[in-house]
Amino acid sequence: MLIKKPADIRPSEITPPALYAQRRAFIKGTAALAGTILLGPGPGHAADDDLKPTPYKDITSYNNFYEFGASKTDPAEHAGRLKTRPWTVTVEGHCEKPGQYALEDILAPHTAEERIYRLRCVEAWSMVVPWLGIPLGKILPRFQPTASAKYVEFTTLLDPAQMPGQKTRLLDWPYVEGLRMDEALHPLTLLATGLYGKELPNQNGAPLRLVVPWKYGFKSIKSIVKIRFSEQMPRTSWAGENPAEYGFYANVNPEVDHPRWSQRKERRVGEFFRRDTLPFNGYAAEVAGLYTGMDLHRFF
Numbered sequence: 001m002l003i004k005k006p007a008d009i010r011p012s013e014i015t016p017p018a019l020y021a022q023r024r025a026f027i028k029g030t031a032a033l034a035g036t037i038l039l040g041p042g043p044g045h046a047a048d049d050d051l052k053p054t055p056y057k058d059i060t061s062y063n064n065f066y067e068f069g070a071s072k073t074d075p076a077e078h079a080g081r082l083k084t085r086p087w088t089v090t091v092e093g094h095c096e097k098p099g100q101y102a103l104e105d106i107l108a109p110h111t112a113e114e115r116i117y118r119l120r121c122v123e124a125w126s127m128v129v130p131w132l133g134i135p136l137g138k139i140l141p142r143f144q145p146t147a148s149a150k151y152v153e154f155t156t157l158l159d160p161a162q163m164p165g166q167k168t169r170l171l172d173w174p175y176v177e178g179l180r181m182d183e184a185l186h187p188l189t190l191l192a193t194g195l196y197g198k199e200l201p202n203q204n205g206a207p208l209r210l211v212v213p214w215k216y217g218f219k220s221i222k223s224i225v226k227i228r229f230s231e232q233m234p235r236t237s238w239a240g241e242n243p244a245e246y247g248f249y250a251n252v253n254p255e256v257d258h259p260r261w262s263q264r265k266e267r268r269v270g271e272f273f274r275r276d277t278l279p280f281n282g283y284a285a286e287v288a289g290l291y292t293g294m295d296l297h298r299f300f
């Protein structure tokens, strides 16, 4: 699909989101005529309408990014002040190539791909986002994790001067998330650098955020500055804050209620009627095998 590094995309090349849907419809028609395979929606999708991208305006103005405040409009209002260049990512823990890597060096040999994924929040709303990113499984092996690397932990920038939410005790800062190694290396796991064909807006986690489409949105940690290979399961922010409500795995599971509400339905932002929530957010065929033999009521 769109094979460009965000840094290579000139403003003149940016597709206005309103034209985007038309362009995709056109590309689809053309691909069908030419008999080519369109990779766009990626695996795990149902009806076409199910993956109709949420408008750019909604994706970038209805956010969770507690570093900028707890209301949905705070990130768009306050994240503009975050300086995302230069940006360094520290790689540490059980690997042969730890170090401080410039953002450009992390991304350098790769080209960003477009992946249209659902994002399902534990608060029971969802969106469909045309992400630009690089599969994490292409990036992590370069740091040569050792046999002791069972998990990968990610940390968001800690800088209360730029992130006013960090002056409050909303969470135990910095924000931390983690994946088991096989989840991190799964081809659906993306290190996102953009959306709708352009660079990530700050409120969506610039310059680098995780996207794990079969898990609740809170696993998709934003503005990452550290990647750590660990032997033990990381203490993740939400599970650490409230272990009765948020587990380490956080797989989208309509069968397991959040203690304060059901997870059976969701409201797609911009739509009126609620939809059924799909197991693993619709990606069960690809990822259910990662959890064979696990009691998913216990490991929620």
Ligand code: MTE
Residues within 6 Å of the ligand: 059, 062, 063, 064, 065, 066, 067, 119, 120, 121, 122, 156, 175, 203, 204, 205, 216, 217, 218, 219, 220, 221, 222, 223
């Ligand atoms: N990452 C950081 N650093 N801080 C946050 O508060 N919120 C999470 C996740 N990543 C969050 C974060 C939650 S709860 C959700 S639902 C998604 O980001 C929202 O992503 P979006 O705003 O791009 O839709």
